[in-house]
Amino acid sequence: MSHAFVHELVDHASERFRAGGRFAYHYARGKLGYDTIFHDILRRGLLSGAPRVLDLGSGQGSLFSWLLAAQQLAARGRWPADWAPPPTPRALRGIELMDKDVDRAAQAFGATHPVVRIERGDMTRTELGRPDAITILDALHYVDHQRQSELLARIRAALPAGGVFLTRIGDASAGWRYQMGLNIDRVVTFARGHRLSRLYARPLAEWRAELESLGFEVDSRDMSGNKPLANVMLYCRVR
Ligand SMILES: C[S@@+](CC[C@H](N)C(=O)[O-])C[C@H]1O[C@@H](n2cnc3c(N)ncnc32)[C@H](O)[C@@H]1O
Numbered sequence: 001m002s003h004a005f006v007h008e009l010v011d012h013a014s015e016r017f018r019a020g021g022r023f024a025y026h027y028a029r030g031k032l033g034y035d036t037i038f039h040d041i042l043r044r045g046l047l048s049g050a051p052r053v054l055d056l057g058s059g060q061g062s063l064f065s066w067l068l069a070a071q072q073l074a075a076r077g078r079w080p081a082d083w084a085p086p087p088t089p090r091a092l093r094g095i096e097l098m099d100k101d102v103d104r105a106a107q108a109f110g111a112t113h114p115v116v117r118i119e120r121g122d123m124t125r126t127e128l129g130r131p132d133a134i135t136i137l138d139a140l141h142y143v144d145h146q147r148q149s150e151l152l153a154r155i156r157a158a159l160p161a162g163g164v165f166l167t168r169i170g171d172a173s174a175g176w177r178y179q180m181g182l183n184i185d186r187v188v189t190f191a192r193g194h195r196l197s198r199l200y201a202r203p204l205a206e207w208r209a210e211l212e213s214l215g216f217e218v219d220s221r222d223m224s225g226n227k228p229l230a231n232v233m234l235y236c237r238v239r
Contacts, residue, residue, distance in 0.1 A: 009032070017108045038063070042070050047067065051132060054134045057142070059094075061104075093129070097120070134155050137166075141200050145202070156216065164235070167233070168234070174230030
């Protein structure tokens, strides 16, 4: 069931991006189909107890389409018995720096979607509000170390007890595997129509220590799939 169900989810979640053109559609299909963090989020219910999600560096909103597709299929009785309960998103807010991605999101979700709002903004400056969960998937390394630390502290302050911060970082202590991830990141960034900027890495132990000192319980998992990369998911819960 699981394999066929993932296909169904990918079809369902990618469909809305057709409105944004070929790139938007195929990017969503590739990302949702092959990036294991999206599968893990549903299988393990990492955002299931979080109706209000804030996604920083949201890109075109692939994560939100994924959560909505899961909710819709589950409402039709389609949900694998061995997965955690499905997500129940009620307010999904994305913050994205690049106009191109915000435009793709607007075409995919429309201007008046009842659940999804993707705004153009800088995550290091934007008001975070009071979400149940905050996600940053592959975007933290675009801002310098000082702004990373300031943002992490604001994220902690914005979340309630039990709130979730879910992120994925590259582990800078992983040598050539980390470099390989950076190179892929640069190619994808360029393909998405963005100029290349400096990236700010840290070793996994440093990410962990900082998050723990802020009051998070941190569970880290390798998210490189079968690729020789150093992508690590950090699932952080406010103690
Ligand atoms: C590698 S992409 C990942 C996009 C999305 N999270 C996903 O998983 O498909 C990183 C995104 O972070 C955005 N970004 C970088 N710095 C940002 C900032 N300061 N504020 C908001 N978005 C930012 C980039 O424009 C880009 O869309």
